[in-house]
Amino acid sequence: MKAGEGFFHESADLRIWVRKTKETVDLFSTYSSPQKNTDPPTKALWKKQFALEDKVKVGFLPAMPDLPVQLTFNEPLFIPGGSGITFYYLLPTWVSVRIGKQMDVSLGEFHSFQLSHTWDGNFFEGELVYEDFPEVFFEPKTDSFPYFIIVPIEIKNKSNTNLLVIKQIIRVDNLSIYNNEQNFWANRTLFEYGKSSELLDVKFIQNMPKNYGKFTLVQKSKSQDKKSILTKYFDPIKMKHTLILPNR
């Protein structure tokens, strides 16, 4: 992009304009229903990034939300003791605007669809997360979902007790984004419900499934935890309201 040139990007309700001036790269974003007019508003408040180069590469990449996402299932998932399930969830994607030769300078990240906030914890401590009410499916659909990331989730119930999962928090900052023909995918999250106690172990599986074609890495995970994060991110108190034991 040279001085005087501009770019326009639209993702669901999100509209982003990027323009190059002699010394800066300017960005303006807004939310509105899709419109034919792709010109920036005359009173746009541009965010300026200093860039002395004559030519600048600009990219719009998919990004994970800036907070973990709590899935609240409309239909709770029943997992008998000693079994497991794998399901797929469509995570509303964010758009990362990047510049530079290596696309390493971020001008900002913006949501395509807005999710509402909820509180994971109690009145004294906890953390802010997004809440989504997903419709899960058990085979990845072949349709194209341009504003979503397919997130595979596996829950293994290693205990002898049946589980009824009504809520589940996904640490999206631990997931990478891959491009697979028509859709973006995240790597798999594995939740293992403990044998002897009610503890939950969480692992991020780096390998992508082999039977769905070629996967190209688009965005590395923001956090690089690959092993179990049980002790770091989860504690039994948080899990009490996440997993509910049936047969009561």
Next chain:
Amino acid sequence: MKTSYLDFLTKINPVILLKAAIFLVVGIIITFWLGRFIKKQVSKRYSPHVGLLTSRLVIYISLALIIISFLKTLGFEVSALLGTAGIIGIAIGFASQTSVSNIISGLFLIGERPFELNDIVSIEGNTGVVISIDLLSIKLRTFDNRYVRIPNELLIKTPFTNVTRFPIRRIDLKIGVAYKEDIKKVRALLLKIAKNEPDCLNYPEPMVVFDDFGSSSLDLLFYVWSTKQNWVKVKNAMMDAIKERFDGEGIEIPFPHVTVYTGSVTKPMPIKIVDEDAH
């Protein structure tokens, strides 16, 4: 007395005096540098509150040791001096009970830690951000940018509120609707408004309580939750959205009405239109 003091000064070796002076200056510089370093490191590891207190403690102790060493280098009898200082200290202590009380209260507050730096506290009509916690007092910066000094003794004696102690806060909205309105509809609409505001927390769940049959309205209490950082933003957003949605749905927000009633026997009060053009 003057003569003995001069005598004492003339007796001091200039080299020793220079050494002591250098020791004093360098010691003070190092002490304050050390204080800043400790404050930075401890704040990073624990909290700004602990960082500030630790650095102050280190600075006070170091300065006391430097001054004692300085005096000792000059040839003062430090033990006698300390004894005298102790006696003087007790005398001053008795004379300034309020200050001592503030210091002791300050120590209790340090132990109890009811607030930290940058917390928002409210005490006796003063609400502001805690910008300094000292031995005698804490300092607040109020939201209209006033500097308020609150003695530690007052904090021990008086109930005060730490507004930002917990990560989430409830926003209480008092809403009045006209007697003709359907409460179920109003309740459902309010909950929908909360659901549509992204920064309003889904959990703890928003709640509508039918509070009172007011003098001119049905009074409802609408409770929503937000993070402490978003409190003002969510409150404004909710108030705007309620007014907008109520106007859109034709729900009346009444203001106090006065009906003049002259009794069942008397005739209604006559109303005469004076100027028809005005209507």
